[in-house]
Amino acid sequence: MEKELEMDKELDQVIYIGLMGAGTVGTGVLKVLLKNETSIAKKVGARLEVKRILDKDVEGISAKVAALGMDGSIVTSDINDLVLDPEIDIIVEVMGGIQTAEKFIIKALENGKSVVTANKDLIAARGKELFDVAAAHQVDLLFEASVAGGVPIIQSLKESLAGNVIHSIMGIVNGTTNFILTKMTQEKKSFDEVLALAQKLGYAEADPASDVEGYDAARKVAILASIAFNTRVTDTNVYVEGITNITDRDIAFAQELGYGIKLLGIAKEENNEIEVRVHPAMIPLNHPLSSVNDAFNAVFVEGDAIGKTMFYGAGAGELPTASAIVGDLIAAARNIQFSSRGRLGCTCFEHKRIKSIGEIRTKYFLRMLVKDQPGVLASIAAVLGNQDVSIETVIQKRQKDKFSTELVLITHQVEEHHIRDAIAIIRSLSSVEKMENIIRVEESD
């Protein structure tokens, strides 16, 4: 009885939230907060209530908010109605974009509000600066939703795995490209065909460049690398290749050789130097990342104590992203309840050199069209050998109705500059008609 009274009393406490942006994700946040209001309140010891919503489209959003059963008049187009309201303790930023969002977040932090954001573009580019502002004002800046949607990879890296030295991260962190590669593999269709399908289904945008060129994944892997290696990595530090030149032919050969092709975000540390890259990669079919299909995301982490671990789930969408944001809101609210704001600050206390792409070390899949004549393989093998590249696997297949042959090689591990040098020479050989594709192969030697 006493317990119950205590609970009721606690539930009279309210922590007020200001929501910046009421698009898909913002609406998801409202839905989750409304639907699970009671259980969230019990976990926090206080009710979480959205007091104001910032959006340019006041009328449209008011109607949308009213349709959820909330008071439509809480929508405003004036940032000051949120950041200058002393009752509001936490701001959720789901507007997206960089300049305005940054300005608004800084204004919120400077006014003593904790901030929860899903803004990967901003965190990847300006995370450190924002953390400095948050630290100066002793408030929280949380961003779980910025990577892999609802998958709790940020908190796990910052807290549960904090006892580890992280050696590497490999992530499927872009759902659109994973959907495209999955369909290309399962239905043996071309990139263009599947992209059109993905656009029709809403998995890809009309301008798909940010996804298919790898830029979206690069922002996420920059964030992961910063946390994992306690150093600063921005999106501009990430080497990026997209999936637009992956063909069904590459996928067929990969499968024949026991690999799948995924767009991977890879971050590794060795000897205090790090590498950060996004590109299509072949991974063994028995690797846990290989069975991550469709629009799902997964992040595979190797640490010195934990060994291999993987986090899997929906990487985007209204509710999965809202799950991460509400998780952060609960953490921020608990920190307010316990007067422990700023408990998890920026962990980028090291300065580690970032390797150039030529310095990375992996295996390579080379697919080329060569003349069907004696001595071709020998000459290519000689070029590779001269550049210290040794060959692990060779497949040579006569092309139907053609005078050329398709030659596929997988190398042993080698530093990339050797491969680049070798390929420049191989391209110039008269027996080589076309270097069709070069794909990195991620597995231990």
Add this chain to the structure above:
Amino acid sequence: MEKELEMDKELDQVIYIGLMGAGTVGTGVLKVLLKNETSIAKKVGARLEVKRILDKDVEGISAKVAALGMDGSIVTSDINDLVLDPEIDIIVEVMGGIQTAEKFIIKALENGKSVVTANKDLIAARGKELFDVAAAHQVDLLFEASVAGGVPIIQSLKESLAGNVIHSIMGIVNGTTNFILTKMTQEKKSFDEVLALAQKLGYAEADPASDVEGYDAARKVAILASIAFNTRVTDTNVYVEGITNITDRDIAFAQELGYGIKLLGIAKEENNEIEVRVHPAMIPLNHPLSSVNDAFNAVFVEGDAIGKTMFYGAGAGELPTASAIVGDLIAAARNIQFSSRGRLGCTCFEHKRIKSIGEIRTKYFLRMLVKDQPGVLASIAAVLGNQDVSIETVIQKRQKDKFSTELVLITHQVEEHHIRDAIAIIRSLSSVEKMENIIRVEESD
């Protein structure tokens, strides 16, 4: 420069730890704390130092500790050297067992120490009572290592996924049985053969009952269910069947039908009622849990916002378990730094009824030997039909050199009491020679 000075000053701060138990896991904790001392100190803002170690074998452990480069004289057999030392802020309990560990943990909590434990037996049986003591003394009680080794499932459920209503959890939470089932599947060997191999490799104990009978998994799923559904579930609430009656024949049929067999810990909530069970189960080969092999663990969670998510990693071992404990140590140390101890208390604030096994609803795989004569299938199908069990799949195979036939059925979803009633009748049919096995099939209808 100012930053560096600040850091150095912080590093002069020490948070002292008392370690209870220096077996495999305790040694792992010492190794991780020593190896990653600097990065952990930077994350916490203070050094973590083990000041005293409690163990009955003072001489043996002193030598072991000295071999790690630490002062051997910190080992003691007197609990008071840990719990009455005002300098010690955090106790790590990795002794195992129930009664003594419980007494020692309570003594630590009552003396204002935060406690980090890996003790699943104790948390599953007496978690609520311990949390009450921790709450009364405003200290932390953390237990990430008690489930799935280093995999951060406890913190993720308590924090990152806290905005969700969790619908179900399915976990492979016992490495020994997963190793055995994997080898039985991949090498088509019998349970007894693989158990002997597992014992030889150190994956199974001389007395394997706790693993192969499912009791270890039951403790872990009790803990997961308590957190996921905010209610109290102890190990005695869990329905348990082990894997000792799984044969290579069951696995062969499962594979033929597109399933793998795993020992699953399952916890579900519907309409404020929960079910909690551990038993071998068939899951579709394309389910993410299906590719979790060898001694790896994984926990698959479905929540109303996040959708489907999975956490994968090593479920046991010196360093993976130490990873979880050190993660908890860092959290406990941060809470000391921010005076926010007790930030994450017991979340079992609901009282939910636990269903009996007869009330659960799933599909069933039935394998039986029947006489090779007309009308047998019809009579069995009639019994099932009378009990409201409808059949999804039938395979009938003549046994070589025998007059009997092997009949395999998979039912649609049905409440278990119907299946139990039907099976009692089927067993009594003169045309049925033997009911070989009954295995639950976990997939949506």
